[in-house]
Amino acid sequence: MTNRESNPEPTNPLGIDGIEFIEYATSQPQALGSVLQSMGFVPVARHRSREVMLYRQGPMNLIVNAHPDALPGMRAPTATPELKAIALRVRDAGFAWRRSLDLGAWEMPTRASAMELNIPGIHGAGDSLFYFVDRYEDFSIYDVDFVPLPGTAQRPPAIAGMHYFGVVQAILEERTHDWLDFYGSLFGFSVLPQGKKYGVLPKGTLLESPCHKFYLQLIEPPPGAEDIQWDEALVRVGLGAPDVKAATKALAERGVVFIDRGSVQPSEKGALTQVYLGGVTFELVKSQLQP
């Protein structure tokens, strides 16, 4: 047994460096693809062995997984797209994975086929996963597992400077502190002081990544929501934009519909799209984050 000194941990123990990709699972990838394209994402590559498509927009990679066993150990994708995974850029994926297991994360079964990359991962809320990716600078994971679509620019620019701002996670009542401890101990996330808000949905608790490049927002059920079906899951992607009004306008011109009533009307702080395909929404948030 090795001796352990009780020195403080570094503030970013995994060397988290932003989001490498976000993954949806759905049995109807064309329908989700068309929503994503209206949001400015472009299909750029297809997986070598699975029904998986890579979309890009500026710095954002987004994966749509329609493979019947889309995510290891999970049920098959449903028609309603579900936000299933966040891939974190880390210093050393193997280290990140082992450290997470040492601290009490649940291991995700491996699923790589021959000659495919094995991306290590752990379980998150509900059916969701976190992957650890350390090849994102000189060499990308997509070079191995994906075939570029012919005649497609591989680096489509972002509309209105959009970038990943964060992901919203629904949690059950009185579970905020449990999840704060989970993300704090495993990944080094820290909670933003109450009152520091972003966007048009000023509720929930915001957690900042130790690299200061993205956020997780935890949302307990609103009061009086006893009759609503509310499970723990990743529910929404937040897209940052330096000028939300310009981004809203550009997306509206592409056919994206924003909620324009009540407390979530588009403003310079943020905007919320309508619900697509029974469960997909995007939130725009004013942000100068540099991915």
Next chain:
Amino acid sequence: MNLENFGMDTITLAGPLEARLRAARAAGFTQIMLSARDLVEHPGGEAAAVAAVRESGLRVTGFQVLRDFEGLSGHLHAYKLDIAKAMLGLCHDLGSKLLLACSSSSAHAGGDPALLARDLSKLATLAVPLGVRVAYEALSWGKHVNEFTQAWDVVMRADRANLGLALDSFHMLATKTALDELDLVDPEKIFLVQLADFMWQELPSREERINTARHFRVFPGEGVHGEEVAELVRRLDRMGYRGDYSFEVFNDDYTQLPAPIAAGRARQAVKWLTDRVSRRSLPVRKDRPWAQRSG
């Protein structure tokens, strides 16, 4: 404080799971503490056991018991980790929001509080995605942690929102830990209180504690430490504890009698206790006979 605050434990009751659930329900209880054995020994399998619990309408107080988890290293730790994951999985499948983990009595377990806290933090992290809270209890024959004061120290060191303390009056009486020590405990971090008494004045040895704990506990009001059990409940109530009280009564006589007999004695124990503790949450009765007479 009323009947809603108290629950039975399946370990007190004889017979098939369905009969035990029925007996608890028929005695007026609304919650029940379950053991892993209730699930895995059910002739219809775990799913049938879970269905029986759901159909009973009883709320699950908690699920027990993870033993000897903390303080191990190497392959022993790896083994216990697998056991803990399986227990958490059962707990989640059952719809229980609480897993009881009792302090290690393993001769192989280390006792460094920092090490124990690290292991319990790990258990708490494993429990988060499953929506489970972990209640850590000091067994009176635990190797390093055998009083609630030590368990509280480890819980504080671990500092996890979903890790708290389980108090068991049997173990507290066996070790004669002063109730004043409860003043140092945050009532919000007490996740479960288990109540039982016993028939002997003292349990000085480890063997006596184990033997009595496993075979001859009795309900509050039936043993010789009744006033101390009542005082414990009074103090917890005053401190602001509003969680569940579960009768943790292992008794070889009760498990060879029909379940309704033991459930009836549990019901008497509720009355015995509530008669001695303030009736804070009892609604005012409007059908008082003397009121009618005077009217």
